Amino acid sequence: MTDPDPNIEGILCPLPLPHNERIVLGHGSGGRMSYELISKVFFPLFDNPILKAGDDAGLIIVLNQAGEHNPRLAVSTDSHVVSPLFFPGGDIGRLAICGTVNDVSMLGATPLWLTASFILEEGLEVETLRKIVESMHSAAVEANIKIIAGDTKVVQNGKADRLYINTTGIGIIPTGVNISGTRARPGDAIIVSGTIGDHGIAVLAARGELNFQAEIKSDVAPLNGLIARMLDVTKEIHVLRDPTRGGLATSLNEIALQSNVGIMIYEETIPIRPTVEAACEMLGFDALYVANEGKLIAIVEKNSADQVLAAMKEHPLGADAAIIGAVTDRPGPHVMLKTIYETTRMIDMMSGEMLPRIC
């Protein structure tokens, strides 16, 4: 790229479309467009070191009377707008609890309390709401957290899609635990807790727009129990991340960026269910970019990796866990994949909305 063609100075091709003027769905995809929106619109004004850390939860250090740094709190918030409200393996209520529990847990915190806000569309059946609240209750019991505050608003018919839920979670980070997206170091092992892409494909199939059916359930689950098990084995867990929107590929890119490292993953080690693989094949999706709601990526000190993996495999939510790669000493940030043919390719962040291909 050092010798540009003189013909192509100045204007190059059709005008770019940065979508700076209006929000498009791609801004909410969790990929690069979301990232750009956050950096351009929110970060400049909400500028503070806790937010800028860029982890799944904000870390607050509360000073006690003696001025000591204790305890450390993790706080995270998440809005849930999934359609349909009920899908195989879960529903918006379970998702709203697990999503926030998981975000808080990704700093190694023990999630304890949640708030829940509901935006309800006029006309929503009370029975539907009741079912969702029941599901929230059982997910809260499963995650061992309490819902301690809430809010309800109703908007006019047509101003919302039946029901939106926002939850905010607070957890306490145990002493000795120091987990952040900035802590990946060359040599660290990368573990994924199970099969990827289950949630995204399950919801897509349940939506019914694409006329395909798949016997696949969402993996939506609270991961705090699994993480507690992992932290029992070692405190040398450097990074935890739940690869939700944007999938494994986007989360690994975020970590590479935060820690400024290179990452190499191995195609044949990545656990994917055959049904998810087949659905992706048919729709022209890449499972690396499909959302998960009950999976985590752990970046772990190399010597502890086997022990952590063994502990994960004993937990029901980590039965299919696998070491899928390592942090490399090549200058970052980047994510590479070694194919089954021993060739190498880039793995980028998801760009905008995930779109099915034409043929």
Next chain:
Amino acid sequence: MKYLNEYRDSNLVHGIIDEITRSIRQKWVIMEICGGQTHAIMKYGLDQLLPESIELVHGPGCPVCVTSLEMIDKALAIASQPKVIFTSYGDMLRVPGSQGDLFSVRASGNDVRVVYSSLDAINIAQDNPDKKIVFFAIGFETTAPANAMSVLQAQKLGLNNFSLLVSHVRVPPAMHAILGSPNNRIQGFLAAGHVCTVMGYWEYVPIAQKYKIPIVVTGFEPVDILQGILFVIRELEENKYEVENAYSRIVNYEGNQAAQKIIEQVFEECDQKWRGIGFIPGSGWRLKSEFNDYNAEEQFQVREITPVESPFCISGKILQGLIKPVDCPAFANQCTPEHPLGATMVSAEGACAAYYRYGRIL
């Protein structure tokens, strides 16, 4: 996955690579026509396995990339009208027109929907009798039969709220254009397996004879693609120029007769403008005039839209295989999938997008 895993087998892949390496004695330039093949080559890193004396050049076979700016502008104009539900294959939504893309149109409150097939658009038309449903019928010979079918289906159902915005392109005239160009460097072709599934490969015999160039019908999995390359290399080394079929589990000489008949019934040949390349004689299909009731250009009066593309756009050179994406100074700097400067960066099948996603720092 049966019928896929066999064609991704690592031992087979390395076996064919060995055979290619044994067969080749000099440098050759081969073009894969189809964007799906470009995508697979980059995704699996097949170019890294091939001997350096083979140069793979990526062809104009991405229907999203080559759809002309004026058709995109017509789509935007139609989709912006009230009471219209504009339906399209997913990756067309991202392609920039002169002012905005279909995402912007949707964000402005219009009804733009992604469908998998033109027949899904028919269902939408039946469910919304008070709306006008338009399907953006783009693509090569692969999508043409289903698109033609949707017109016949609409006719059969008596739908008067369904129309097609047609921008179909055909492979053989594009091959003529590439091979007839004084700048041509291509010495062998991988013909697109899916196109040949519909059309067979009888159309390619005169091309191979006229330009004395090997053409091999090729599939999309790693073993298929490498086998296609092996066949081309063998022909080149033996100074042959025949049409061969390396995708015989799907493709036969005549192609899908029923599909060809439907295309013939509904469409007629026309000159077509390719984005970045220009007009190629006889390279498109349009609706026959007897189907004007289903022709969105007629129904919405958008025939007069003729925007001018910047003469400096280099995606045309990429689509003709004259330069590679990484040779563009804008590549991965000003031009990324989120901020595409050209069509080849827009579609997942575009050569620039494939390089961007899979090959930037190799």
